[in-house]
Amino acid sequence: MKCDFDGRIIKSIQRRGKYMIFNTNGEQALLVHLGMSGRFTVHAKGQEYHRAEHDHVVFILGNGARVVYNDARRFGFMIPVSQANWQTEAPFASMGPEPLSEDFTAPALLKRLKARRTPIKVALLDQSVVAGIGNIYASEALFEARIDPRKPAFDLSVKEAEALTSAIQSVLLRAIEAGGSTLKDYRHADGALGYFQHHFAVYDREKEPCPGCLCDFISTGGIQRLAQSGRTTYFCPHMQAHKMIALKKREKR
DNA sequence: AGTGTCGCCTGAATGC
DNA sequence: TGCATTCAGGCGACAC
Numbered sequence: 001m002k003c004d005f006d007g008r009i010i011k012s013i014q015r016r017g018k019y020m021i022f023n024t025n026g027e028q029a030l031l032v033h034l035g036m037s038g039r040f041t042v043h044a045k046g047q048e049y050h051r052a053e054h055d056h057v058v059f060i061l062g063n064g065a066r067v068v069y070n071d072a073r074r075f076g077f078m079i080p081v082s083q084a085n086w087q088t089e090a091p092f093a094s095m096g097p098e099p100l101s102e103d104f105t106a107p108a109l110l111k112r113l114k115a116r117r118t119p120i121k122v123a124l125l126d127q128s129v130v131a132g133i134g135n136i137y138a139s140e141a142l143f144e145a146r147i148d149p150r151k152p153a154f155d156l157s158v159k160e161a162e163a164l165t166s167a168i169q170s171v172l173l174r175a176i177e178a179g180g181s182t183l184k185d186y187r188h189a190d191g192a193l194g195y196f197q198h199h200f201a202v203y204d205r206e207k208e209p210c211p212g213c214l215c216d217f218i219s220t221g222g223i224q225r226l227a228q229s230g231r232t233t234y235f236c237p238h239m240q241a242h243k244m245i246a247l248k249k250r251e252k253r
Numbered sequence: 254a255g256t257g258t259c260g261c262c263t264g265a266a267t268g269c
Numbered sequence: 270t271g272c273a274t275t276c277a278g279g280c281g282a283c284a285c
Contacts, residue, residue, distance in 0.1 A: 036278055036280095054263085074262055075262070076279090091280085115254080117256085118255080122257095181278070229256085232276090
């Protein structure tokens, strides 16, 4: 099938948050999001290719290699965007800082959380607070920072914001180091699996003890899960306890 | 403007 | 075995 990008040269590939941007020698760039189950795999020139189920797009490169986009759930998308303007358009105009950049500081995070009455876990999934955090890493970072996921976002102290920014960076760096998290679909471009799922502290570990658990595990029941805005959160109620309830009672008087 | 709910789509796991 | 239900790395449209 012909498309607008036929014959274009891919000049560079960028990433912002969970989006990839393929810059070309034309007016338009290709914006790509993998959704939940999207993946790219690279097949070298001469390597036989048979279309597999859920292969939706195949890029045939000038050197004969194939880059295949496979996406079982089809939540991913590719759209042409203006190469000159995409950064000032949705969703990038309002997107939060890159968590591994120097723009991501505790004061910057506090500023973006200031007006949010929503729980901190829900706020972390909002890409306009910080870019690139998904459901796994939100739970993992909050555990590492020892912050209750139910705590209102605006209620974070300076100390908590500091702990959270470093926890987010630490979790992401370790996850990248381990090659990402393969629950079902995630693969590298060469088909390799990620290994960070073996290092989760709380995610998908309901009723297990958290790392370094000091409480009476039998009586506490270990890690708990709850639903927040339709997404599952995992946390340790003992390691991540906060005093909101006591404070609320005081406010009411 | 911030917030919650719903739909998109398929596959795997679970329950009956 | 078969069928229905539930849930899953995300996001955008929509209503309030």
